Amino acid sequence: xxxxxxxxxxxxxxxxxxxxxxxxxxxxxxxxxxxxxxxxxxxxxxxxxxxxxxxxxxxxxxxxxxxxxxxxxxxxxxxxxxxxxxxxxxxxxxxxxxxxxxxxxxxxxxxxxxxxxxxxxxxxxxxxxxxxxxxxxxxxxxxxxxxxxxxxxxxxxxxxxxxxxxxxxxxxxxxxxxxxxxxxxxxxxx
Amino acid sequence: xxxxxxxxxxxxxxxxxxxxxxxxxxxxxxxxxxxxxxxxxxxxxxxxxxxxxxxxxxxxxxxxxxxxxxxxxxxxxxxxxxxxxxxxxxxxxxxxxxxxxxxxxxxxxxxxxxxxxxxxxxxxxxxxxxxxxxxxxxxxxxxxxxxxxxxxxxxxxxxxxxxxxxxxxxxxxxxxxxxxxxxxxxxxxx
Numbered sequence: 001x002x003x004x005x006x007x008x009x010x011x012x013x014x015x016x017x018x019x020x021x022x023x024x025x026x027x028x029x030x031x032x033x034x035x036x037x038x039x040x041x042x043x044x045x046x047x048x049x050x051x052x053x054x055x056x057x058x059x060x061x062x063x064x065x066x067x068x069x070x071x072x073x074x075x076x077x078x079x080x081x082x083x084x085x086x087x088x089x090x091x092x093x094x095x096x097x098x099x100x101x102x103x104x105x106x107x108x109x110x111x112x113x114x115x116x117x118x119x120x121x122x123x124x125x126x127x128x129x130x131x132x133x134x135x136x137x138x139x140x141x142x143x144x145x146x147x148x149x150x151x152x153x154x155x156x157x158x159x160x161x162x163x164x165x166x167x168x169x170x171x172x173x174x175x176x177x178x179x180x181x182x183x184x185x186x187x188x189x190x
Numbered sequence: 191x192x193x194x195x196x197x198x199x200x201x202x203x204x205x206x207x208x209x210x211x212x213x214x215x216x217x218x219x220x221x222x223x224x225x226x227x228x229x230x231x232x233x234x235x236x237x238x239x240x241x242x243x244x245x246x247x248x249x250x251x252x253x254x255x256x257x258x259x260x261x262x263x264x265x266x267x268x269x270x271x272x273x274x275x276x277x278x279x280x281x282x283x284x285x286x287x288x289x290x291x292x293x294x295x296x297x298x299x300x301x302x303x304x305x306x307x308x309x310x311x312x313x314x315x316x317x318x319x320x321x322x323x324x325x326x327x328x329x330x331x332x333x334x335x336x337x338x339x340x341x342x343x344x345x346x347x348x349x350x351x352x353x354x355x356x357x358x359x360x361x362x363x364x365x366x367x368x369x370x371x372x373x374x375x376x377x378x379x380x
Contacts, residue, residue, distance in 0.1 A: 035331040141225040
């Protein structure tokens with residue numbers, strides 16, 4: 001889909017960091033005028049919706065410097081160069097939570113901030129969760145704490161903004177929808 | 191919530207643009223070591239879940255330079271300095287779609303990219319939609335096209351990635367959940 005395409009007239013890469021790259025592009029608009037677009041390039045990321053054998057959601061608490069507080073999120077992490085998203089998902093699940101799983105089902109992918117960034121997040125659901133003995137730990141500069149909470153507790157966390165990011169809000173809503181559909185299917189059987 | 195707080199040791203503002211600011215912070219980690227955080231400051235944004243009198247979702251198609259294609263999104267836009275999110279929501283709904291509404295209900299807010307950005311999106315649901323005669327148009331450098339589609343069509347768009355961003359994926363799931371809950375309530379009444 002290329003409707004209203006904006007052609008690049010000039011591109012300046014202003015910063016190449018460890019994770020993000022900033023470039024400012026002068027673009028030609030559909031009406032022939034020019035405008036400036038400030039764009040963040042990002043390697044992409046994964047997140048994992050994981051529910052343990054007791055029906056509890058696997059969450060990690062992490063400090064987020066961008067807005068100076070910690071929040072509860074589903075396990076997530078950046079893609080390493082050349083790494084398949086499903087491999088990243090399995091790795092991050094183990095490193096952040098100590099859990100492994102039998103299967104990772106890709107649910108969907110979405111851009112997080114289409115107005116200024118190309119970060120694409122791939123959402124997976126983990127099936128058949130189990131604890132890994134001697135699991136690999138998180139990265140050296142990453143401090144995360146595991147929480148295992150019910151869906152009702154997660155919905156309370158959404159309401160009081162301990163859960164406060166798009167992918168985790170999506171995940172909580174996804175699990176509520178799945179539960180209702182499952183209950184409907186069961187009540188039709190009975 | 192300040193658990194695992196990372197204290198700023200040094201901050202360099204590397205770019206101040208029209209929309210985003212890039213700053214690189216040296217932080218002290220909970221273990222006393224230091225690390226670098228690349229952070230994008232953003233004014234925040236709103237998005238509006240809007241369904242017209244025929245039950246169709248109000249969507250806008252827009253070219254997104256960050257990933258060089260156009261996608262279908264719910265109406266959205268950045269906060270202007272000092273502007274209340276509900277005012278931004280009403281303004282963007284009119285400018286992007288020509289619709290007004292009787293009420294805007296705040297559903298929730300979420301950070302879009304907690305790993306590197308402080309962009310907070312406020313999600314509203316519009317109630318009592320009506321067409322505005324001589325509506326204000328979009329910004330001069332913004333080209334958007336209105337689409338009005340059923341929930342089923344929106345779910346197809348999610349599947350084939352014409353809908354491809356987090357807030358719109360959230361909105362489609364929200365509307366499916368609301369429809370199921372409404373149908374359940376109606377079937378209990380009958």
